[in-house]
Each structure stands twice: as C-alpha cells, then as structure tokens.
Amino acid sequence: MKRTIKSLKQNELLALINGLQKLNNENRDYIQAFLNKEASAPSLEIYKKRIRKALEDTMDEDWSFEIEADKCEKTLKAYFSATDDNLGYAELLVLTVELANQITLDYGDIDEEYYDQVEDWYLTAAKQLLSLNKQAIDVKPMVKRLQKVFESTDGIGWCYHDTLGDIFYEYLDKIK
Structure with a gap:
C-alpha cells in the first residue's frame, strides 16, 4: 500500500484524504489532529469527549457493566498516533482512569475484569507521567489526580485499591 500511496498525484492524494474524512467522524478527527499538531488543545478536547x-456507555440497561475498553484504547492510540503529544496522551490516560x-464509586463493586482494565490504564498513565517528569515537564497536577483516584478506592474489592497503591508508590510518590 505504501508504494501505491507514494505513486499518487497530489490531486489523487487530496481526494483520498477528503474521502477518508467524509467516511466517518473518527477519520475526520484523526486527520484534523494530525494536521494541527501544533495546536493540540482542540484535538485533545475531541478525544476527551470520545473517552x-x-x-x-459502560452501564447497560440491565445494570450490568461492560467496559468499553476497546473504544477507549482505540481513542487513546488514535490521539497519540495523530499528534505525538505525550502530555496530551497522559491527560487522556488520567481522564480515562x-x-x-468514578463508575465503581457511583455504582459499587463491579468485577475483576473491570478492575484489571482500570489498573492497566493506571499503570500506563503512571509510566507516562514518570517519563514526562524525567523530561522536566510538570506533571504534578496529574499525579495528584491519580493519587486522589487511589485514595478514593479504599475498601473496594478484587485487590483494586492495593494494586493502585503499589503502582502509585512505585512510580509516582516521589513526583508529588
């Protein structure tokens, strides 16, 4: 496919991009974020809305929970792929966590699969913040937000609180 794309004339490439952006909102938002890397704030807001x-949509009509992990993962990857914005990516991760x-705080204990997914996002966010901190980027406000998440989970089952605590103290405690 790369070879074919490289062989396209400018007007054909523009038609392809235009067609892709008209195909669906995800394509449009990705192209917009890719083309406006320098002004990532508007793109970040679009991706926050997606998250x-x-x-x-996590809670269905039967009051059972099915986390939309795939949609969240796709949104996170699309934003980073389009913008290469590490700080914005970290913001999206923290927001996702x-x-x-908040869903478990609002509705009570869920299940192990749910907590495993949130723990994975928490770990990814912690690693991202640690990396940004090593680059002398101020991530303290986001660290405080993750600390607040950890502290809010006391008493929640499936070792959720313990795991978030382990991650927090291993990666983020020194940043505060």
Missing part, C-alpha cells in the same frame, strides 16, 4: 462517551474509577 467520556465510551465510558458513559478517573472516569472509569
């Missing part, structure tokens, strides 16, 4: 929507954690 919120995916997690709002906060929103997913």
